[in-house]
Amino acid sequence: MTFKKQVAIDLGTANTLVYIAGKGIVLNEPTVVAYSVENNQILAVGEDARQMLGRTPGNIIASRPLKDGVIADYTITEAMVSYFIKKAVKQTVFRIDLMISVPGGSTQVEKRAVVSACKSAGASDVYLIEEPLAAAIGAQIPISQASGHMIVNIGGGTAEIAVISLGQLVVYRSIRGAGTKIDEAIIQYLRKQYNLIIGERTAEDVKIKIGNAYLDSALESKTTEVKGRDFQTGLPKIINVTEKAISEAIQKPLKGILDGVKEVLAQTPPELASDIVDRGIVISGGTGLLNNIDKYFTFNIGVAALIAEEPLFCVIRGAGMAIENLESYKEAIR
Numbered sequence: 001m002t003f004k005k006q007v008a009i010d011l012g013t014a015n016t017l018v019y020i021a022g023k024g025i026v027l028n029e030p031t032v033v034a035y036s037v038e039n040n041q042i043l044a045v046g047e048d049a050r051q052m053l054g055r056t057p058g059n060i061i062a063s064r065p066l067k068d069g070v071i072a073d074y075t076i077t078e079a080m081v082s083y084f085i086k087k088a089v090k091q092t093v094f095r096i097d098l099m100i101s102v103p104g105g106s107t108q109v110e111k112r113a114v115v116s117a118c119k120s121a122g123a124s125d126v127y128l129i130e131e132p133l134a135a136a137i138g139a140q141i142p143i144s145q146a147s148g149h150m151i152v153n154i155g156g157g158t159a160e161i162a163v164i165s166l167g168q169l170v171v172y173r174s175i176r177g178a179g180t181k182i183d184e185a186i187i188q189y190l191r192k193q194y195n196l197i198i199g200e201r202t203a204e205d206v207k208i209k210i211g212n213a214y215l216d217s218a219l220e221s222k223t224t225e226v227k228g229r230d231f232q233t234g235l236p237k238i239i240n241v242t243e244k245a246i247s248e249a250i251q252k253p254l255k256g257i258l259d260g261v262k263e264v265l266a267q268t269p270p271e272l273a274s275d276i277v278d279r280g281i282v283i284s285g286g287t288g289l290l291n292n293i294d295k296y297f298t299f300n301i302g303v304a305a306l307i308a309e310e311p312l313f314c315v316i317r318g319a320g321m322a323i324e325n326l327e328s329y330k331e332a333i334r
Contacts, residue, residue, distance in 0.1 A: 196231065
């Protein structure tokens with residue numbers, strides 16, 4: 001039995017990652033919960049629940065308890081955090097100090113909901129770190145320097161765009177619905193163009209296979225097979241869709257993120273803006289894995305955009321480093 005454990009959680013709209021001090025990242029599962037409608041009993045969490053998305057009978061609901069990066073269903077989030085902590089920590093512990101990432105623009109009410117859910121799930125002390133700061137620490141950006149660094153952390157529920165100097169957010173903007181908006185755009189496009197109805201799991205698979213933010217016209221477009229239901233006949237249907245078509249379909253949500261980046265740059269003090277021109281824009285978050293997203297920003301902004309190493313893990317690494325070095329990062333912690 002251990003007396004104390006330091007744990008960090010990146011509670012994302014799409015994925016939840018858990019970090020334990022001294023061990024590193026120990027858990028990476030989808031932020032999905034399946035529960036019974038009759039008695040509100042939790043039936044499955046994480047990957048097991050994701051397999052149920054769109055496949056459950058009427059008395060079972062499989063859903064994502066976080067919407068646009070914030071808690072949409074408090075009771076289910078609490079049960080999910082408790083499940084992830086137990087699964088990651090494994091042995092009995094007297095005390096758990098927990099660092100959890102929150103969207104930079106979270107209101108006090110949203111922050112209190114996160115702290116309350118974590119304490120109910122068994123945490124002793126709960127520290128909050130803003131996602132852009134955690135992402136910057138995890139991407140090995142020296143945030144404490146008196147110079148401008150720009151991070152664009154594109155997750156499932158939010159795109160967090162920030163300019164950081166001296167360990168604080170100088171200019172910040174949050175775009176609600178990032179990776180999930182891209183999935184929705186694919187669903188709408190296939191329905192409109194091919195009368196094909198698909199679920200969010202299939203849309204995500206299409207995005208991973210042939211999603212491309214910036215298509216080079218000289219390259220040949222790839223295709224993939226998509227299975228779903230015909231909107232008119234109601235019968236199962238299979239179509240082949242091209243990379244070019246999906247690239248066109250996702251331009252609108254991408255433009256929403258691009259406009260946010262331009263807005264932040266327009267509000268950035270000139271000295272910090274010149275630092276960003278020198279250093280470039282760092283992209284992190286799971287949607288940073290979308291093909292050619294760095295080229296998309298470089299082309300449209302005229303400033304070099306670089307994808308952080310293992311973008312999906314930047315926030316959890318940063319939160320983990322912060323819980324292990326509370327004194328060093330006390331400026332960034334709420």
